[in-house]
Amino acid sequence: MTARLIDGNALAQQIRSDVAARAAALTRIGRTPGLAVILVGDNPASQVYVQHKVKDCEGAGMRSVLEKYDATISQAELLARIQALNEDPTIHGILVQLPLPAHIDPQRVIETISPAKDVDGFHVQSAGALMVGQPGFKPCTPYGCMKMLESIGYDPKGKHAVVIGRSNIVGKPMAMMLLQASATVTICHSATADLGHHTRQADIVVAAVGKRNVLTADMVKPGAVVIDVGMNRNEAGKLCGDVDFEGVRQVAGWITPVPGGVGPMTRAMLLVNTIEAAERAAARG
Numbered sequence: 001m002t003a004r005l006i007d008g009n010a011l012a013q014q015i016r017s018d019v020a021a022r023a024a025a026l027t028r029i030g031r032t033p034g035l036a037v038i039l040v041g042d043n044p045a046s047q048v049y050v051q052h053k054v055k056d057c058e059g060a061g062m063r064s065v066l067e068k069y070d071a072t073i074s075q076a077e078l079l080a081r082i083q084a085l086n087e088d089p090t091i092h093g094i095l096v097q098l099p100l101p102a103h104i105d106p107q108r109v110i111e112t113i114s115p116a117k118d119v120d121g122f123h124v125q126s127a128g129a130l131m132v133g134q135p136g137f138k139p140c141t142p143y144g145c146m147k148m149l150e151s152i153g154y155d156p157k158g159k160h161a162v163v164i165g166r167s168n169i170v171g172k173p174m175a176m177m178l179l180q181a182s183a184t185v186t187i188c189h190s191a192t193a194d195l196g197h198h199t200r201q202a203d204i205v206v207a208a209v210g211k212r213n214v215l216t217a218d219m220v221k222p223g224a225v226v227i228d229v230g231m232n233r234n235e236a237g238k239l240c241g242d243v244d245f246e247g248v249r250q251v252a253g254w255i256t257p258v259p260g261g262v263g264p265m266t267r268a269m270l271l272v273n274t275i276e277a278a279e280r281a282a283a284r285g
């Protein structure tokens, strides 16, 4: 048996067209959604990602503003720029591309973004809202993973989910969302003694480490759903995830590919959060 693929590109396309319809409705009442993307420095990967986000907005009929700053910008200047965007009624979402140069404290930057415009879902208030089950913005990557489960009709309730990785932007919020969906959740990380012991019991495995071949076929229960959040390059420079895809697909029931899996969903959920922010702003008047 080989696993069925969860096609992130196809699902992201559906989500984008839904967002486009919602954006058109806001435009009709003179409230075109607007996303501000801030890029500091000239990290080539960040340049590409940021261009994608701008293009995604255009495709969905939303306005985007790309602000590029030299790597030498002071933290104070950057914070002042964010404060100005917080006040700007035409901007509904603010994203500061990470990583930032070493002299800038990323948490300080994130906390300066108005929680109402925190479409990355990285603000402590967003994290707190997720933790207590209040409305807020969910981080795009784990939010996209939940949508992928939903798309295959998979209800996490009563299932055992193992999340590998404990970052603030993926692992921890992923575990929270699965818990909210009534899964039994185990979080594994670099100090976990026997990773395979845990993953072999999992109905759902989410690999979010940033290292190749973290999950191999011998570590997967037959039929499990495997979600690969990793974004790595192999020796040949080819994009690959954290999962040994060729091996694991022989055992799993469902698997997400890299590329074409979680990545496109992350981008789609940014649009969802932005349209949500714009709709909430319109409802406030």
Ligand SMILES: Nc1nc(=O)c2c([nH]1)NC[C@@H]1CN(c3ccc(C(=O)N[C@@H](CCC(=O)O)C(=O)O)cc3)C=[N+]21
Pocket (backbone or CB within 6 Å): 049, 095, 096, 097, 098, 099, 120, 140, 231, 239, 258, 259, 260, 261, 262, 263, 264, 265, 266, 267
């Ligand atoms: N404030 C902030 N928010 C982010 O969401 C954020 C960030 N900073 N910094 C960098 C990471 C990385 N990230 C990706 C999203 C989609 C793909 C993606 O669409 N990947 C394609 C492949 C793209 C390619 O070929 O390189 C895929 O998996 O199919 C990749 C990477 C968002 N990030």
